[in-house]
Amino acid sequence: MQNDPSPSWKPETLAVAAGRPDRLPDAPLNQPMVPASTYIAGQETELIGYGRYGNPGWTALEEAVAALEGGATALAFASGMAAAAAVLAAIPASGTIVLPQHCYLGVAGLAEEYRRRHGLSVRTVDISDTAAVLEAAVGADLVWIESPANPTMDVADLAAVSAGLPDGCLLLVDNTFATPLLQQPLQQGADVVLHSATKFLSGHSDALCGMLVFTRSVDDLAGRARNARKLHGATPGVLESYLVLRGIRTLPVRVRQAEANAKVLVELLSGNPLVDRIRYPGFGSMLAIELPDAATADGLIDKLRLWVNATSLGGVESTLERRRRWPTELPSVPEGLIRMSVGVEHIDDLATDLTRALDSLRH
Ligand SMILES: *Cc1c(COP(=O)(O)O)cnc(C)c1O
Numbered sequence: 001m002q003n004d005p006s007p008s009w010k011p012e013t014l015a016v017a018a019g020r021p022d023r024l025p026d027a028p029l030n031q032p033m034v035p036a037s038t039y040i041a042g043q044e045t046e047l048i049g050y051g052r053y054g055n056p057g058w059t060a061l062e063e064a065v066a067a068l069e070g071g072a073t074a075l076a077f078a079s080g081m082a083a084a085a086a087v088l089a090a091i092p093a094s095g096t097i098v099l100p101q102h103c104y105l106g107v108a109g110l111a112e113e114y115r116r117r118h119g120l121s122v123r124t125v126d127i128s129d130t131a132a133v134l135e136a137a138v139g140a141d142l143v144w145i146e147s148p149a150n151p152t153m154d155v156a157d158l159a160a161v162s163a164g165l166p167d168g169c170l171l172l173v174d175n176t177f178a179t180p181l182l183q184q185p186l187q188q189g190a191d192v193v194l195h196s197a198t199k200f201l202s203g204h205s206d207a208l209c210g211m212l213v214f215t216r217s218v219d220d221l222a223g224r225a226r227n228a229r230k231l232h233g234a235t236p237g238v239l240e241s242y243l244v245l246r247g248i249r250t251l252p253v254r255v256r257q258a259e260a261n262a263k264v265l266v267e268l269l270s271g272n273p274l275v276d277r278i279r280y281p282g283f284g285s286m287l288a289i290e291l292p293d294a295a296t297a298d299g300l301i302d303k304l305r306l307w308v309n310a311t312s313l314g315g316v317e318s319t320l321e322r323r324r325r326w327p328t329e330l331p332s333v334p335e336g337l338i339r340m341s342v343g344v345e346h347i348d349d350l351a352t353d354l355t356r357a358l359d360s361l362r363h
Pocket of ligand 1: 079080081082104106107146150174176177195196197198199208209210
């Protein structure tokens with residue numbers, strides 16, 4: 001049993017107050033970790049029953065994320081990919097989905113697997129072109145949007161897409177890059193929100209976790225996704241659920257600080273002669289810069305001392321990577337494109353590290 005957050009609370013408050021145990025004398029303030037595979041039987045209606053069906057730590061995390069996204073229910077998974085797989089398992093296997101032409105590579109790979117094995121039809125579109133999305137959505141079961149998208153930072157008009165979708169076509173938004181602090185897709189008409197909670201929600205690069213958040217109108221889809229978690233066993237770890245909820249407590253302050261840092265860096269980099277293009281959606285702390293070629297981009301990354309060369313994103317640490325170092329990255333992503341996840345370090349140190357490295361490349 002958890003405390004119910006007040007519907008009038010702001011996101012900053014929900015991040016702190018949602019997903020707490022009842023306030024009883026001497027009870028812990030935080031939901032404790034409950035490492036349990038086995039629960040004692042005997043309740044008339046079994047509450048949890050078995051460790052693969054539920055855990056008090058998942059419930060606390062799910063309540064917090066549902067509150068932040070303004071959803072009716074949420075489900076926690078072992079990873080963002082496990083959450084994505086539960087959605088594909090919950091829609092008709094030989095149905096049709098619309099996918100972004102640029103999106104998280106794992107999601108594209110998973111959809112391709114469903115195409116080969118189950119005959120799922122996959123249509124890819126430029127998600128920043130609303131008319132193209134709506135055209136592709138005719139006869140589709142699900143439109144999958146990632147906005148801002150990885151790694152090109154394409155942005156979709158979520159309200160326009162959701163308003164124009166045909167009846168019966170679901171809208172899923174991968175909200176990993178924006179976080180519920182900067183974008184709440186369910187309030188713009190989406191049916192499901194997906195998070196790689198591994199990234200901003202957790203925020204400390206130490207846990208893998210995924211989330212789905214549903215509106216009331218798709219209770220049946222939520223039920224099928226819950227069943228998929230139970231049957232496929234892609235359950236979140238007890239420690240991971242704890243770490244993600246702990247991370248959420250500081251999500252608003254991390255997001256604001258990282259966003260403020262990102263805005264300064266966009267300004268700074270836009271004046272640099274080595275930077276051909278900056279892709280920044282205008283909010284958040286994810287951006288991509290384009291350098292003339294792979295060698296220059298690798299040279300920059302090599303010369304940085306504070307910024308960490310790493311895939312993944314959304315941690316307190318500033319990280320970056322040249323996306324085409326992955327052989328599976330699409331050829332439409334330029335060789336010199338570096339995706340940057342701005343952290344919460346002091347802006348002067350982040351800026352100095354970048355300027356120094358860029359300057360050294362020009363000599
Ligand atoms: C990382 C990521 C995923 C996959 O999440 P995992 O937690 O790594 O399984 C999905 N979508 C986006 C946008 C991501 O960045």
